[in-house]
Amino acid sequence: SQTIHQWPATLVQPVGSPLSLECTVEGTSNPNLYWYRQAAGRGLQLLFYSVGIGQISSEVPQNLSASRPQDRQFILSSKKLLLSDSGFYLCAWSGISGLAEYNEQFFGPGTRLTVL
Amino acid sequence: RKEVEQDPGPFNVPEGATVAFNCTYSNSASQSFFWYRQDCRKEPKLLMSVYSSGNEDGRFTAQLNRASQYISLLIRDSKLSDSATYLCVVKKYQLIWGAGTKLIIKP
Numbered sequence: 001s002q003t004i005h006q007w008p009a010t011l012v013q014p015v016g017s018p019l020s021l022e023c024t025v026e027g028t029s030n031p032n033l034y035w036y037r038q039a040a041g042r043g044l045q046l047l048f049y050s051v052g053i054g055q056i057s058s059e060v061p062q063n064l065s066a067s068r069p070q071d072r073q074f075i076l077s078s079k080k081l082l083l084s085d086s087g088f089y090l091c092a093w094s095g096i097s098g099l100a101e102y103n104e105q106f107f108g109p110g111t112r113l114t115v116l
Numbered sequence: 117r118k119e120v121e122q123d124p125g126p127f128n129v130p131e132g133a134t135v136a137f138n139c140t141y142s143n144s145a146s147q148s149f150f151w152y153r154q155d156c157r158k159e160p161k162l163l164m165s166v167y168s169s170g171n172e173d174g175r176f177t178a179q180l181n182r183a184s185q186y187i188s189l190l191i192r193d194s195k196l197s198d199s200a201t202y203l204c205v206v207k208k209y210q211l212i213w214g215a216g217t218k219l220i221i222k223p
Contacts, residue, residue, distance in 0.1 A: 043120070043203065043213040044160070059210070090159055104150070105211060107159035 002027035006091050006108035013115055019064075019078040021111050023091030026072065031093040033074040034105065035066055038088040050074060086115045117142055119212045122204050126218035129194055137189040137217050139204030148207040149180055151189045153200045154216065160203055163189075196221050 003026045013019060025031055032051050036044040046059045048066035056066050063082060067075045074091055089112075092105040122139045129135050137151075149166035164171065166178040166187055177190040187204055199221045204214035 041215070043215040044211075045213075046210055049210065088157075104162050104165070107161070110159050112157070 002093070002106065004091060004093055004106060004108040006089075006111055008111060009109060011111055011113045013081050013113065015083055015115055016080045019076070019081055019085070019113070021076040021089055021091075021113075023074040023076075023108055024072055025074075025093045028072070028093065028095065030071060031095060033068065034092040034094070035074065035076045036090040036092065038090060040087075044090065048076070081115045083115050086113055088112050118214075119143060120204055120206050120214040122202075122214040123217045124215075125201075126220055128220045128222060131194060131196060131221050131223050133194050135191045135194055135198075135219060137191075137202050137204070137219075139187040139189075139214055141185050141187070141204075141206040141212070143206070143208055143212075144182075144185060146185075146206045146208050146212075149178075149187050150205040150207070150211075151176075151178060151187075152203040152205055152213075154203055155200050163202070191219075194219075194221050196223060 005024045034049045035047040037047055038044050049057050050068045053068055053071055064078050088110050090110045091108040094105045119142050127135060151163040152160040153163045154160040164173050164176060164178050166180045168180055170179045175192045179188045191198055199219055201216040201218045203216045206212045
């Protein structure tokens with residue numbers, strides 16, 4: 001069965017510090033991978049998605065970046081955190097299907113980031 | 117206008133009642149529709165996909181009206197364990213998420 005791991009679960013960082021969040025998927029090959037952010041009381045905002053190693057699409061311009069160094073590894077980074085970067089960061093994967101409507105996304109447990 | 121709009125909530129409902137969630141979407145070319153459930157401080161999990169003909173899964177019924185660009189979720193005989201935030205999700209190329217409606221079931 002497939003599992004998705006994210007760490008850390010909780011993170012408190014000062015403004016201006018760097019960030020690295022890691023996500024790994026097990027039990028599937030060549031998944032689509034996604035990074036979302038959820039602000040308190042808000043819907044999920046897609047930040048990045050990747051359909052393969054080294055391929056990253058950015059949905060929202062910001063001071064964050066993403067990388068996919070391996071098939072089942074997705075990393076979210078920042079060189080200098082802002083207060084507005086606080087939120088709940090979720091990694092998700094979906095399988096590749098010829099029928100787009102069946103692309104359910106499966107989420108990791110998330111990282112709750114507080115920037116002070 | 118938001119791409120996906122949901123009732124702001126929260127809904128406070130007695131156990132055993134029927135609850136209806138509404139959702140509208142702005143992109144008429146949207147192809148797929150889902151309801152996700154998110155427990156407090158947890159990740160979202162798929163509750164059910166929404167098909168054009170409507171579909172039912174136990175106490176849960178989902179309906180889609182493409183002409184009105186409207187999706188609904190009905191929960192019958194609500195349980196305490198149904199308390200969560202319900203997220204409406206619409207897909208064209210990527211998933212577009214509503215802000216969610218929080219449901220609180222009271223004993």
